[in-house]
Amino acid sequence: MALEGERQFSKNAEPIGVDPKTIRVEDEYAFYSIRNAAIDRGKSIGMGERDIAEIDIVIRELLNNIISHGGKTGHVTISHLTEHSSSSLVLDVVDHGPGFKDFDNALLDGVSGTGSMGGGLPSVRRFAERVELVRSGPAGSHLRVVKRAAFTTEQENNWVFALFTRPHPGESECGDAGTMIRQDDTILLVLADGLGHGPKAAEASRKAVEVANNNHRLPLPDLVKVLHSELARTRGSALSLARIYPEHSRIDWLGLGNVSGSLFRPGVDSSESHQVFANYNGTIGVQLGAYRTIQYTYQKGDWLVLSTDGLTQRWQDVFYSSPTRTPHTIGREVLRVSSRKNDDSAILIGRSR
Secondary structure, eight states, X not given: OOOOSOOOOOGGGSOOSEEEEEEEESSTTXXXXXXXXXXXXXXXXXXXXXXXXXXXXXXXXXXXXXXXXXXXXXXXXXXXXXXXXXXXXXXXXXXXXXXXXXXXXXXXXXXXXXXXXXXXXXXXXHHSSEEXXXXXXXXXXXXXXXXXXXXXXXXXXXXXXXXXXXXOXXXXXXXXXXXXXXXXXXXXXXXXXXXXXXXXXXXXXXXXXXXXXXXXXSOHHHHHHXXXXXXXXXXXXXXXXXXXXXXXXXXXXXXXXXXXXXXXXXXXXXXXXXXXXXOBOEEBTTEEOOOOOEEEEOOTTXXXXXXXXXXXXXXXXXXXXXXXXXXXHHHHHHHHHHBOTTSOEEEEEEEEX
C-alpha cells in the first residue's frame, strides 16, 4: 500500500504481540539496547542462529532509518506472537520524521528520496515476513515488522503454542495476560488473571508476566515468592505456571486461584484422555497459603491447555469437536463460543509435536 499525507492512528497502531517492551531512541547508542532485547526475545521463542543474525541486520537498518530519516528520535516496541505452527518476533517502530511520500517505492532496492543508497528498508523486507506502514504523516511514522521463526532450535519433542485473550465486554484492556518463554532445555508457560477486570486487573496481570520474564530461570516455588512480593502494590492475580521438560516428557505445574490446567490425549475416549491439574488457594500479591509444584507426564501428540475462569466449561466440547486441530484454530474457537459475558478470558494452548 502507498500512503501519502497524514494517516491517523487506528486500533492497529497498538502492539499486536505478547508482552510488549518499549525502548526509546534518542541517539545511535539505542541500537545496542534494542538489538539485545530483540535477540533475547527471538531466542525465547525458539529462533535459531540464522534468524538471530537476520534480526541483527533488521534492527540495524530500522535504527539507521530513524537516525538518518526519522527525526533522530522515536521508540521501538518489541513483542512476539505464538500462533500457527511457529512463533514470530514483532517490532513496532515509531519515529518523528516527515513521513513517507511513497512507502511502496521505499521498499524497492536502490530507491531513496534522500540521496542514500536506499538499501535499508529493502533489506528489512527481505528478512521479515511482513513490513507494514501503520501510520505516516508530518508528525512521524509507525512501521510494523513481523519476523517469523523460520530457523528454530526445535528439539525432537517440540511444542507449538497459541495464546488468545479477550477483554471484558465494554473494556479496552484485558485483565488476563500470558506468555511462553523458551529456555535452553525447558519451556515456561505463564497465564495470569488479574482480579476483576479493566485497567487495574490488566496492570496486575501484565506485572505478573513482566516479573516472570525477568525471573524465568527460578524454580516455580521461588518464582511464586518473587511474584507475590512484586505484585503487592497491585490488586493481585490468580496464576498458572507450567514448566515443560521435553527431554523427560514432564510438566511441572503450580496453579494458584481460580485458573485451570489440563492435558488432553487425542484418539481415545474423552473421559480417559482429559487430566485436570490440581490447584491451590491463594492470590498472588494479596494472600498465599501452602503450595507446591506438582509433576505430570505427557506423550508426543498430547495437548496442554491453560485457561482463566472467564471461560465456561463448554470449551472442552469445542476441543473434541474441532475439525482443524491446531492450537491457533482451537484457541480462537474456544474464545468465540465459551467466553463469559461478565469477565475477561484467556487461553494458552499447546501441542507436543
